[in-house]
Amino acid sequence: MPEGTDILNALVLMTNFVFVPALAYGSQLGLGALGVTLVFGILRFANFAHGDLMAFGTTIAILFTWALQAQGITFGVLPTALLALIPAIVVTAVAAIFIDKAVFTFYRRQKAAPVVFVIASVGVMFMLSAIVRFIMGTEDRRFTDGERFVVRALDFKKWSGLDEGLAIQTTQAITVVVALIVVVALFWFLNRTRTGKAMRAYSDNEDLALLSGINPDRIVMITWIIAAALATIAGTLYGLDKSFKPFTYLQLLLPIFASAIVGGIGQPVGAVVGGFVIAFSEVMLTYAYKKFATYLVPENLEPSGLLQFLGTDYKFAISFIILVLVLLVRPTGIFKGKVL
């Protein structure tokens, strides 16, 4: 039988390598999926440019971070990028509205089929990703500063007396806290304010919304502002947590769409839940459980292999498999969204 400390060690190990990273990653996916789901619910198309809108927003946030740092302004123990988020959201929102006016408004007037919008959004995606590469280049960039850890592994070991350490990075803690604040604010906006209710009404029944005097142009504009804000926040948090590399944001598109669809597309709650489902599946299925098992089973039964279901190279395959399964078994997703 494993002893009490062994069980504790195993739990700390899981928290450190699975729970904390998945929680942060899930928050980032959830915020990204919220943007996708809002655009889908209101503008009625799957916006493939959302990943690169995130990259664009992050680029702007990094530029502002550098500008602030050059002025000698930092955010104390927190990353300066958090301050830079505010102007970055404004710039990204303006860019999103400009893109809508330049590209999507034309197709809305034409009453084009949703697939036409999707293809147009692919074009926007390429343009945005080119702009991001022009500005930032293609290599990896770290732009976090301030205190690196909230909880350090060594301090935790000393405090608990366990063999396993628990480290919580500042960026992980910030990710979860900011995501929580943003989600609560967004839900308050959608459910309590007149404009938010009008957005839901427009998403629910466009014709009746028009008959009720809801101005569609205004709804579309507010949707882009919110989508841009969510994209900037999600992208910057992801960049702070990992690093900024333009290509990763294109790759993020798959888990983000998987999150939105698993949760039920068009359903804000679903996007958040879907984000965590995808994140925890990815992390849990690619984690090597050898050490975890070693703590819990008798010594003579120790596993010889890594006890890893899938190599980390296959993590994107996991979102893809979940996506396919959900579309086969329950196409409306967990929270009964629209069927794509």
Place this chain on the structure above:
Amino acid sequence: MYLVGEDMTGGYGGADILKSCTVGVEKGEIAVIVGPNGAGKSTAMKAMLGMLRLRLGKVVLDGKDISKMTPQARVAEGIAFVPQTNNVFTSLSVEENLEMGAYLRDDDISGTMEQVFTLFPILKEKRRQPAGELSGGQRQQVAVGRALMTEPSVLMLDEPTAGVSPIVMDELFDRILEVRDTGLAILMVEQNARQALNIADRGYVLVSGENWRTGTGHELLANPEVRKSFLGG
């Protein structure tokens, strides 16, 4: 008349569906449009709301020509419309549906909402429920309630009793009579011609987009031709 579509001629791009058709309603009155399938009943109503372009004829509200206005502008002028289908926001609560009905208003809407709740008490009970979870008859009440929230002078109903049981239909007609008594002009398209003409102050029988017979509800009910053609003898 308070609202009138005069000599309306037009269709959805192809052949004319309406041919010099005239429909109108006075305040404090119920006008009912009946006729066989494909007679252009709903089209006539939609033309008055501005949902199709008229080639000829005009729509006049309270002496003002509104023919060139968009449907949204006509709603702002005081015309409320209850479509036949998809007439509630299914994912919004009953109360939110009513709030959205009053979206154009900047004043306090609680008084109007109380009036709607007095008219349809069941809605007050179910105010927090999503409208999509209600029964067909209750949904129609939400739809009418939503339309009334703009404090309109004209209420247009496109087959309000389609798909509801006879008991619910009688109930709904009673409520519509109550609404009329508050001084609104009510224009309705109805399949249930007999019951609708029974409460109508004014009735229009349309055939192939033209006015065929016009009169008070009781005149039309008593008219042998109308009885033979539409009311089953």
